[in-house]
Amino acid sequence: xxxxxxxxxxxxxxxxxxxxxxxxxxxxxxxxxxxxxxxxxxxxxxxxxxxxxxxxxxxxxxxxxxxxxxxxxxxxxxxxxxxxxxxxxxxxxxxxxxxxxxxxxxxxxxxxxxxxxxxxxxxxxxxxxxxxxxxxxxxxxxxxxxxxxxxxxxxxxxxxxxxxxxxxxxxxxxxxxxxxxxxxxxxxxxxxxxxxxxxxxxxxxxxxxxxxxxxxxxxxxxxxxxxxxxxxxxxxxxxxxxxxxxxxxxxxxxxxxxxxxxxxxxxxxxxxxxxxxxxxxxxxxxxxxxxxxxxxxxxxxxxxxxxxxxxxxxxxxxxxxxxxxxxxxxxxxxxxxxxxxxxxxxxxxxxxxxxxxxxxxxxxxxxxxxxxxxxxxxxxxxxxxxxxxxxxxxxxxxxxxxxxxxxxxxxxxxxxxx
Amino acid sequence: xxxxxxxxxxxxxxxxxxxxxxxxxxxxxxxxxxxxxxxxxxxxxxxxxxxxxxxxxxxxxxxxxxxxxxxxxxxxxxxxxxxxxxxxxxxxxxxxxxxxxxxxxxxxxxxxxxxxxxxxxxxxxxxxxxxxxxxxxxxxxxxxxxxxxxxxxxxxxxxxxxxxxxxxxxxxxxxxxxxxxxxxxxxxxxxxxxxxxxxxxxxxxxxxxxxxxxxxxxxxxxxxxxxxxxxxxxxxxxxxxxxxxxxxxxxxxxxxxxxxxxxxxxxxxxxxxxxxxxxxxxxxxxxxxxxxxxxxxxxxxxxxxxxxxxxxxxxxxxxxxxxxxxxxxxxxxxxxxxxxxxxxxxxxxxxxxxxxxxxxxxxxxxxxxxxxxxxxxxxxxxxxxxxxxxxxxxxxxxxxxxxxxxxxxxxxxxxxxx
Numbered sequence: 045x046x047x048x049x050x051x052x053x054x055x056x057x058x059x060x061x062x063x064x065x066x067x068x069x070x071x072x073x074x075x076x077x078x079x080x081x082x083x084x085x086x087x088x089x090x091x092x093x094x095x096x097x098x099x100x101x102x103x104x105x106x107x108x109x110x111x112x113x114x115x116x117x118x119x120x121x122x123x124x125x126x127x128x129x130x131x132x133x134x135x136x137x138x139x140x141x142x143x144x145x146x147x148x149x150x151x152x153x154x155x156x157x158x159x160x161x162x163x164x165x166x167x168x169x170x171x172x173x174x175x176x177x178x179x180x181x182x183x184x185x186x187x188x189x190x191x192x193x194x195x196x197x198x199x200x201x202x203x204x205x206x207x208x209x210x211x212x213x214x215x216x217x218x219x220x221x222x223x224x225x226x227x228x229x230x231x232x233x234x235x236x237x238x239x240x241x242x243x244x245x246x247x248x249x250x251x252x253x254x255x256x257x258x259x260x261x262x263x264x265x266x267x268x269x270x271x272x273x274x275x276x277x278x279x280x281x282x283x284x285x286x287x288x289x290x291x292x293x294x295x296x297x298x299x300x301x302x303x304x305x306x307x308x309x310x311x312x313x314x315x316x317x318x319x320x321x322x323x324x325x326x327x328x329x330x331x332x333x334x335x336x337x338x339x340x341x342x343x344x345x346x347x348x349x350x351x352x353x354x355x356x357x358x359x360x361x362x363x364x365x366x367x368x369x370x371x372x373x374x375x376x377x378x379x380x381x382x383x384x385x386x387x388x389x390x391x392x393x394x395x396x397x398x399x400x401x402x403x404x405x406x407x408x409x410x411x412x413x414x415x416x417x418x419x420x421x422x423x424x425x426x427x428x429x430x431x432x433x434x435x436x437x438x439x440x441x442x443x444x445x446x447x448x449x450x451x452x453x454x455x456x457x458x459x460x461x462x
Numbered sequence: 463x464x465x466x467x468x469x470x471x472x473x474x475x476x477x478x479x480x481x482x483x484x485x486x487x488x489x490x491x492x493x494x495x496x497x498x499x500x501x502x503x504x505x506x507x508x509x510x511x512x513x514x515x516x517x518x519x520x521x522x523x524x525x526x527x528x529x530x531x532x533x534x535x536x537x538x539x540x541x542x543x544x545x546x547x548x549x550x551x552x553x554x555x556x557x558x559x560x561x562x563x564x565x566x567x568x569x570x571x572x573x574x575x576x577x578x579x580x581x582x583x584x585x586x587x588x589x590x591x592x593x594x595x596x597x598x599x600x601x602x603x604x605x606x607x608x609x610x611x612x613x614x615x616x617x618x619x620x621x622x623x624x625x626x627x628x629x630x631x632x633x634x635x636x637x638x639x640x641x642x643x644x645x646x647x648x649x650x651x652x653x654x655x656x657x658x659x660x661x662x663x664x665x666x667x668x669x670x671x672x673x674x675x676x677x678x679x680x681x682x683x684x685x686x687x688x689x690x691x692x693x694x695x696x697x698x699x700x701x702x703x704x705x706x707x708x709x710x711x712x713x714x715x716x717x718x719x720x721x722x723x724x725x726x727x728x729x730x731x732x733x734x735x736x737x738x739x740x741x742x743x744x745x746x747x748x749x750x751x752x753x754x755x756x757x758x759x760x761x762x763x764x765x766x767x768x769x770x771x772x773x774x775x776x777x778x779x780x781x782x783x784x785x786x787x788x789x790x791x792x793x794x795x796x797x798x799x800x801x802x803x804x805x806x807x808x809x810x811x812x813x814x815x816x817x818x819x820x821x822x823x824x825x826x827x828x829x830x831x832x833x834x835x836x837x838x839x840x841x842x843x844x845x846x847x848x849x850x851x852x853x854x855x856x857x858x859x860x861x862x863x864x865x866x867x868x869x870x871x872x873x874x875x876x877x878x879x880x
Contacts, residue, residue, distance in 0.1 A: 063823075066820075066821065066823065067817075067820060067821050140820055148842055150835070150840065152835055152840075154835075154840075154841045154842065157819065157820070157827075159823070161853050161854070162823070162853060244853055244854070260681075263678075265683065265852075265854040285876070286875075286876035289876055289878055290874075290876065290878060292878070293878030294878075297879060376481075379481060388872075388874075399485075401575065401871050402484075402485060402575070402577075403481075403484065403485050405481075405577070405580070405869075406869065407869055407870060408869065408870040408871070408872065409869060409870070409871050409872070410570075410871070410872035410873075410874060411873055411874055412873075412874040412875055412876050412877075413872045413874025413875075413876075413877050413878075414874075414877065414878040416878070416879040417572075417872060418870070422572075422879065423566070423572045423870065424564060424572065434683075435577075435579050435580060435662055435867045436579070436662070436683040436854070436855050436867065437855040437867075439867050439868060439870070441870070449853045449855075450857060451823075451825055451826065451827060451857055451858065452826040452827070452836070452841065452858040452859070453819050453826070453827050453828070454827070454831045454835060455828075455829055455831075456806075456828060456830040456831025456832075456835075457830055457831075458701065458704035458707055458708065458830050458831075459830075459831050459835070460707055460708060460711030460712075460715070460832040460834070461711055461715060461832050
């Protein structure tokens with residue numbers, strides 16, 4: 045079978061399974077998740093062996109160390125996978141939720157019911173834990189899933205897929221509700237993203253190159269997470285202690301995450317008093333500062349920032365810095381340079397806090413809090429399939445609800461339209 | 463200027479205007495809408511003259527009568543346009559609405575704020591009223607809009623656009639918040655749907671051909687309305703009087719609307735008693751019946767239905783008909799053949815009503831009500847930009863809320879992540 049027909053076969057099976065999943069009871073979905081967790085624990089040795097074979101082959105092929113690290117699983121990470129499945133089982137089931145039922149003058153009662161999207165295609169790199177994680181979120185939200193992981197993780201993904209199938213079977217749900225693509229042919233991705241008759245949405249999880257390619261080729265909606273060029277703006281009415289604490293956490297708690305601050309804006313009237321203190325903290329923590337001319341005057345160790353710097357998500361010990369006139373310039377700068385992920389204002393001024401919240405066009409906008417909070421778990425979603433930097437459908441951290449939509453329902457009693 | 467640069471110029475202006483519109487006050491937006499209505503009334507003669515020139519040219523070019531009819535405006539339809547603008551002014555402003563704020567264990571308070579999508583591109587055929595209508599909905603929802611109407615309506619659209627600009631100016635809002643594309647070059651559409659840096663969403667309003675072309679070419683999300691192959695299912699526990707009344711209204715109240723029923727399903731145990739009565743009503747109203755073998759046995763005047771019939775949105779005095787075993791077969795048939803617009807079950811049985819509501823995968827699912835109710839006004843949205851047959855973002859009738867998204871907001875007090 046060629047890869048196109050193979051993908052169509054998976055697609056048709058997923059579409060059929062999605063009908064069963066849409067009506068599956070909460071109890072059956074939870075039973076499947078718990079059975080998967082048990083099966084993954086029981087097969088620990090099998091998973092480790094499959095992963096060891098993957099790692100050996102990837103190492104021989106010269107995979108870079110950071111990727112080898114993400115590919116490698118351990119007894120500990122297998123246990124974390126199992127616990128992740130159990131956590132998703134414990135979350136409330138979003139499906140079937142009826143809301144906003146209102147009587148209309150005609151006598152009908154109109155409202156909404158939350159339903160699954162249908163079939164979710166997940167495309168990710170060589171991280172086996174995503175297989176269990178994504179399967180769990182799709183299953184709990186009543187969707188069928190087609191998973192396409194990095195080719196380096198194929199053996200391990202197939203082993204995890206066997207546990208997923210075992211869990212589905214144990215709960216009386218269709219085993220095709222979660223399918224792992226078994227070909228490593230890159231063309232499989234191109235077909236997966238261009239089958240609107242079988243796939244309702246694509247969630248790519250990986251680097252910017254992967255996501256841009258998928259967005260370009262996709263014939264179905266994509267929930268995509270591009271870069272996180274996050275800003276902290278220190279307003280003229282900032283509490284200096286909060287400013288220091290928030291910037292430190294936002295920039296230095298973890299350098300490589302998408303919600304890490306990459307750019308610092310400081311209001312001119314407080315730049316002279318605050319910027320040197322902030323810069324001293326950054327420098328002490330090994331962070332290189334690239335600033336505007338005013339920054340360089342106040343911070344001797346600062347290098348000059350280029351236009352490119354203000355666009356950059358460093359994911360490294362570097363921060364761009366700019367002195368701005370006021371909140372207007374801060375908002376305009378952010379709306380121009382930001383990737384629309386997460387921004388925070390530090391201020392004690394009510395009106396400027398409210399203006400920043402309303403006018404900054406990013407998926408998360410904060411007052412007096414670290415950008416590092418932009419995360420599905422921190423927001424209380426219980427789980428996260430990704431962080432959307434789009435405005436359409438789901439914005440920011442995407443949990444179970446982001447994998448659903450609402451249809452309209454009408455309760456009538458024989459009413460007709462006049 | 464070539465058409466690509468022209469469209470980019472419109473796009474850049476729209477993006478800039480969208481920032482102003484996002485923070486515009488409710489009062490300013492309403493003032494603009496009321497000023498537009500007044501200006502449209504004041505320019506009635508100018509609009510009629512522009513339209514007369516459009517109509518004369520279109521008639522000379524051989525435009526078909528139905529399209530000429532939709533192109534033609536009158537003093538009455540100009541008044542309806544003005545009243546439509548006033549009605550949108552009277553609707554609640556969705557923008558800035560804060561919801562679901564909850565404290566998290568870390569001390570931050572997390573919730574959502576409703577915000578505009580940004581720039582909306584509307585592509586429609588030669589119907590001048592859409593120009594005023596779409597402009598109003600985009601403006602009230604805080605978006606900027608680029609409108610591309612059918613080339614036959616160009617003069618009239620430009621005259622309406624002048625009123626829209628006058629209204630924006632009177633309210634102190636940027637005149638570029640609503641721009642009408644002034645070139646009739648078809649390539650303009652191709653550019654409009656492929657500028658993700660300037661346009662956030664496309665709403666095509668028109669025939670299936672237009673929408674399919676746009677969906678294929680679009681590089682941004684599309685809120686699309688394809689066909690309405692709507693079903694009425696008469697369950698074994700249907701109240702015969704309700705069945706007759708609902709089917710009559712759903713099929714015969716208006717033949718050419720997307721929420722008109724195109725297919726009738728009847729449960730086998732009641733087919734013998736009910737189908738002849740239903741068929742008699744349809745025949746009396748001039749509706750041709752195309753049915754399965756069982757239908758033909760019970761209804762002598764029924765022609766044979768082909769597989770193609772069950773897929774067809776007739777928009778005419780024809781209905782397809784099938785006798786099904788039970789609600790399971792009805793749901794499976796609908797999920798296979800329907801265009802996922804609107805379906806209704808007629809039943810007095812609670813469990814089957816609930817199953818139908820949950821398991822039918824369409825944008826509107828009804829119990830004991832005519833499919834004709836699937837409409838933004840009937841649902842209480844106050845206005846409608848279209849009816850989405852997609853599952854992503856907005857599903858079913860799309861009002862102001864469908865032109866917005868929700869971002870996350872965080873109120874902190876200096877919290878950092880641990």
